[in-house]
Amino acid sequence: MSEAMRITKAYQPRLVMSADQSLQFRGKVVEFLIHREWVGENLDFTPTEKYKLLKRISSRETSEMAAVLEAYRWDEYRRIKKLI
Numbered sequence: 001m002s003e004a005m006r007i008t009k010a011y012q013p014r015l016v017m018s019a020d021q022s023l024q025f026r027g028k029v030v031e032f033l034i035h036r037e038w039v040g041e042n043l044d045f046t047p048t049e050k051y052k053l054l055k056r057i058s059s060r061e062t063s064e065m066a067a068v069l070e071a072y073r074w075d076e077y078r079r080i081k082k083l084i
Contacts, residue, residue, distance in 0.1 A: 004029040010084045015073045024068045032061040 008026040011017075017025055039045065039053045062081065066074045 003033055007084065011077065011080070014076055014080055015069065017069070017073070021068060021073075025065070028061065028064055028068060032057060 004026050007029050008022060011025070012022065015021075015025075035057045036054060039050055039057065042050075045053065062078060065077055069077055
């Protein structure tokens with residue numbers, strides 16, 4: 001099972017997404033996993049720079065999930081994101 005599928009599956013019981021939403025959600029997860037991987041592998045960044053970039057990526061991911069999820073699901077996503 002891919003990392004994106006595992007993450008989506010972990011959110012599903014709490015967000016109860018439709019099949020279409022689940023696919024869109026997983027697509028966003030893939031997009032941001034790629035960003036995180038790039039930052040992690042980039043030797044040009046100091047640990048502090050990596051931390052700041054990863055925080056920005058996480059914030060952007062949260063914001064972009066608003067386009068995938070209804071407001072009440074997005075609120076729940078934001079609430080449980082740090083737990084998953």
